[in-house]
Amino acid sequence: QVQLVESGGGLVQAGGSLRLSCAASGRTFRTYSMGWFRQAPGKEREFVAAVSWICDSTYYADSVKGRFTASRDNAKNTVNLQMNSLKPEDTAVYYCAAEVHRTGVLSSDRHYDYWGQGTQVTVSS
Numbered sequence: 001q002v003q004l005v006e007s008g009g010g011l012v013q014a015g016g017s018l019r020l021s022c023a024a025s026g027r028t029f030r031t032y033s034m035g036w037f038r039q040a041p042g043k044e045r046e047f048v049a050a051v052s053w054i055c056d057s058t059y060y061a062d063s064v065k066g067r068f069t070a071s072r073d074n075a076k077n078t079v080n081l082q083m084n085s086l087k088p089e090d091t092a093v094y095y096c097a098a099e100v101h102r103t104g105v106l107s108s109d110r111h112y113d114y115w116g117q118g119t120q121v122t123v124s125s
Contacts, residue, residue: 002114009119020081022096032100034079038092050106093118
């Protein structure tokens with residue numbers, strides 16, 4: 001079992017920054033990959049970024065590449081998402097998720113086993 005708690009969402013103007021954090025507990029953190037997903041109203045949940053348990057490799061959706069940075073701190077059992085140059089289309093509920101079975105497919109939400117409760121990010125124009 002893995003428990004995940006996100007924090008750091010809020011309201012920001014376009015062009016601004018936010019940093020999301022996700023605290024994990026219940027299983028050895030460094031042994032599984034972590035992902036970030038988001039879901040806007042009326043839309044399907046989509047992949048944002050992931051940090052693999054292998055060498056902390058990172059992966060990004062094209063829509064956020066160059067603006068968002070995902071990182072993990074294995075000593076603190078946390079994964080972070082630094083979001084810069086935010087746009088109104090980034091508005092969504094953001095979820096962190098744990099992929100404990102090491103499928104290697106980090107961009108699909110079907111491969112994640114545990115999810116946080118989500119945190120709202122709203123970007124005003």
